[in-house]
Amino acid sequence: xxxxxxxxxxxxxxxxxxxxxxxxxxxxxxxxxxxxxxxxxxxxxxxxxxxxxxxxxxxxxxxxxxxxxxxxxxxxxxxxxxxxxxxxxxxxxxxxxxxxxxxxxxxxxxxxxxxxxxxxxxxxxxxxxxxxxxxxxxxxxxxxxxxxxxxxxxxxxxxxxxxxxxxxxxxxxxxxxxxxxxxxxxxxxxxxxxxxxxxxxxxxxxxxxxxxxxxxxxxxxxxxxxxxxxxxxxxxxxxx
Numbered sequence: 001x002x003x004x005x006x007x008x009x010x011x012x013x014x015x016x017x018x019x020x021x022x023x024x025x026x027x028x029x030x031x032x033x034x035x036x037x038x039x040x041x042x043x044x045x046x047x048x049x050x051x052x053x054x055x056x057x058x059x060x061x062x063x064x065x066x067x068x069x070x071x072x073x074x075x076x077x078x079x080x081x082x083x084x085x086x087x088x089x090x091x092x093x094x095x096x097x098x099x100x101x102x103x104x105x106x107x108x109x110x111x112x113x114x115x116x117x118x119x120x121x122x123x124x125x126x127x128x129x130x131x132x133x134x135x136x137x138x139x140x141x142x143x144x145x146x147x148x149x150x151x152x153x154x155x156x157x158x159x160x161x162x163x164x165x166x167x168x169x170x171x172x173x174x175x176x177x178x179x180x181x182x183x184x185x186x187x188x189x190x191x192x193x194x195x196x197x198x199x200x201x202x203x204x205x206x207x208x209x210x211x212x213x214x215x216x217x218x219x220x221x222x223x224x225x226x227x228x229x230x231x232x233x234x235x236x237x238x239x240x
Contacts, residue, residue, distance in 0.1 A: 002224075013231070015048045136188065141191065142205070202237075
């Protein structure tokens with residue numbers, strides 16, 4: 001793993017740098033493997049990055065979009081990560097419908113939906129149960145509690161090591177989420193973190209020693225590149 005931490009002056013600079021690095025990863029993946037597999041994050045911070053990506057002239061037919069986690073709501077719900085990404089980016093560009101791989105949220109049992117999404121990934125990547133594909137780029141953020149994707153502190157999802165997809169839990173509300181080992185198989189993981197409220201969690205995430213189950217983003221140690229992009233309010237107390 002190669003780890004890079006950049007503290008940018010403000011949110012606009014953070015998004016500009018995120019766009020620059022994202023485009024480099026997308027173009028490199030397409031040049032090397034003929035396509036780019038990309039997993040999206042929810043939350044407010046990546047939305048302006050998605051809006052910036054929507055303005056780019058890219059070979060959209062060579063980009064495959066997945067979601068790293070999803071709230072268990074219909075795709076047209078205002079809380080849906082899929083809905084946010086479509087409005088900000090995917091509905092604005094000529095990407096083939098077949099290249100979009102949203103997480104299903106229409107099963108009575110979220111565990112069934114998680115299994116369906118896992119099977120979809122296995123079929124797409126041509127892997128057997130127990131194998132983990134390497135996505136080219138995974139966008140992540142963190143919450144004030146140090147969670148990432150829908151991997152929340154002290155939840156069962158943190159311990160799932162034998163599956164690609166599991167059910168996360170946020171205050172009793174189910175989420176569907178990538179597992180830690182699936183994220184860690186990625187060629188590049190990019191964290192986008194903004195705001196002073198993230199400082200306490202970041203200090204623990206970057207501390208030499210801390211309990212990862214308290215701050216789940218500590219579990220993210222990909223085999224490829226790990227990029228942390230922080231704005232000044234989030235990162236000004238860090239000593240990476």
